[in-house]
Amino acid sequence: MTSTAAPPTEADRAPEAPTAPEAPTAPGSAAAPSGARPGDRHARRFGLPVAICLVMGNVIGGGIFLLPASVAPFGTVSLVAFGVLTAGAIALALVFGRLAERHPQTGGPYVYVRAAFGDFAGFLAAYSYWITTWVSNAALAVAAVGYLGVLFPAVGAHRWSMCLAALAVQWLPALANLAGTRYVGAVQLVATVLKLAPLLLVAVGGLFFFDPANLGPFQATGQSPVGAVSASAAILLFSYLGVESAAVSAGEVRDPARNVGRATILGTAGAAVVYLLGTLSVFGLVAHEKLVSSQAPFSDAVDAMFGGTWGGTAVACAAVISMVGALNGWTLLSAQTPYAAARDGLFPKVFETKRRGVPVVGVLVTAVLASALTVYNYTAGSAGVFETLVLVTTFTATVPYLLSTAAQLYFLASGQGERVRRGRLVRDAVLAALAFAFSMWLVAGSGYAAVYQGVLFLFAGVLLYALMAARKQRSAARSAG
Template sequence: MTSLSQQLLRRKSTSAEAADDRGLKRSIGLFALTMIGVGGTIGTGIFYVLSDAVPIAGPAVIWSFVLGGAVAGVTALCYAELAGSVPVSGSTYSYAYATLGEAPAMGVAACLLLEYGVSTAGVAVGWSQYVNQLLFNLFGFRIPDALSNAPEQGGIINLPAVIVIVLCALLLLRGASESTRINAIMVMVKIAVLLFFVAVAFTGWNSDHFANFAPHGLQGVVAGAGLIFFSFIGLDAVATAGGEAKNPKRNLPLAIILALVIVITMYVIVALAALGAQESEKFEGQSAGLSAILESIIGSSWPGTVVAAGAVISIFSVTLVCLYGQTRVLFAMSRDGMVPPVFSKVNPRTLSPVPNTVIVMTVVAILAAFVPINFLLEMTSIGTLVAFLVVSVAVIILRRREPGIERGFRLPLHPLIPVLSILGCIWIITQLRPITIVVFVIWTAAVLVYYWFYGRKHSALARAASPDADIPYTSTIPQVDEGDR
């Protein structure tokens, strides 16, 4: 092996990973972790994306949710094993660093920057639509199109999307425990609102709406799954909290599995109720769709107002979780020397990465203000799919390389489940628009070029250890004593 290949493939020792999140406080328990998964998943995916996915798949979009859930499910089991083996912040990036090597980890980081940064912008754009619907129902006015749409959609700036991102950032600056507590409350509210929608929507059930079940065949079902796959991002978000989780080897795998079960159940029930209550042709271009469905059934605005209010709360929690995930991935990268030290600078009082949060808030707010949601959703989906694929590969590699490592959860039917996950991710990726794949490849190449000129030289492993072996890395982030907390 050449010296260059040794540099590109140097790996962090899994035995040292647990000590790498110094400066972060382990304050998040099992319930809060599960709510991170549910809160980061149930949101724009069901409140908004039906208007984009139903025209593609027809009523068979139900199978799109099932297909996406199946791929996410087998991948979630892979996440559960890795989260119980390498319980640190950074999620897929950290897993790739410990199994595939430094350069592949940077490629994964490119996926995560799309998965979290772009999805935060995407869900914030969806939030603005429900804010408009709520304002109209309550007060009879809407925010002007010029201030609630991207330039490509005839506006100037999406101001509500910017506002929700700023509010979420301010909450994160108060600390992880406060943020997760508020997120858990919002998750319970959103589940209650969705169950309310289901109860009302089933009163307008019409089986004729399923007559032309799959107008575009299997291709439409798979294309729909590719579009909505971004909504399963919350499963990865649980793993980003590895550095702040209590008893991470036990709680991280449990939280991922519990979140998966809750999410898939809610998605399928809500999609079924929505399609039973409204013809599939009416979904296309429909703004704040769930609210509109209830208003049509009841003939009054109050049920739609309830759903719109629930959506505002729901999508706020998704934005919060995605923004949190992005900051923790960058924290892990900074800890490893891959991005500048400012991203791992922690406030001694709140134990939150303040400069990191402010920088992410600014960049994501710009995206949300000026880029339309459909492009944001597809870029998020491909980033999520590639990250999920890498997790599945990492499980196989870690099983072979370190079979005796302590695992909080052991994946059943190995290697069948990770292989199914890999094939499912590849299948859905091939159904995305070519322009989405091209932009993704260009973006990943740009991140790897950045790694070549900065990350490779500033890597903590490059400074602290020989590239010939996996030598544990000791973080330079100062340890905070319990008495100072």
């Protein structure tokens, strides 16, 4: 069971006495998560398989169904970009695994950054991550409606039917979250299995129908190899967002010091295999000139494998399941970070409320904000505004990554290597440096407009920090008096 000790002080964050981690639950135990009533059958800690599914389900959202067509104009050199990004994502996953061993607490990046750099940096990590989750939830729901329209044409007949469908897609995962971690884990496990079945059918089965003649040129744009890799990487950069999922929910994972790192690495590696093999198979199944203009590359791939025109329906089902699973996981993460920050007095205290192992207020606030953004999107028809907000999240999502990798470098450079062998210390330092460089690449790949607008969006939260820090100071003064 997680600790209910008081928030760490400045002395607790000093190198000599880092923040005390929550006491890990013994492997295989059935202890309830922090904030849950003992014996609550609706609250259950995630085992390793569910934690892996949480990572894979959040990394693999709906974008994979369009990725092959998105990068096809660059040629097969885009597979090289995928390989480079996979290496960076694995390095980031390994760093999160090491950080989770040090601080196996709910909150992930927020916990690591606050322990290294104090309250303000921790707040920025929490606030930026929170923004990312609820705006992304709205974007996922809107994207899911497009696939629902393929299955049920009436959904896409009018903007209000589309809006209601998007709201339903958001609130069903939210209700699963409110029911307790037991149901969150069950939905995530089922959704991940159902989404992977058709993806693996194409990724693995497609290799048996692979035709090298369909690959097209290695470089299709006339750019230099480095330029082509960078250009295609800019599209693929955010395919791996979500590698931190198990770390953010560490307090709900059994034996987090051990399982969070394993889930992060295995989940990221599993997503990478699906991405790489899926893209390669589609490249070999669909002729390059057709793939460049394809609106449903996986549908075209299924049709090429088995004939007929049923591929579109099959892929639409897989896409809806994939997005609902991603929404289920992201809704949980959207509540976990504010919960951790609220325990430390850096978010409103109401976010600390937990029922059945889930921060219920965080779930409700996220669902309401995402729903409001969705309704605004369909009411005003402001696609430009909505797309701008989604673009901003591509920057805000990378802020916790950058700060977390910097925190790991700080821990290592300040002598907090925890008496490990020199070889491991060097390895951890190299991995942290690679992950930091990868995070910087993510920021650069966001584009000038996203970085500019994202910084404004991020700094708007400074007012909230000022108010919360003042309240925390007053509370400390009253306690001292």
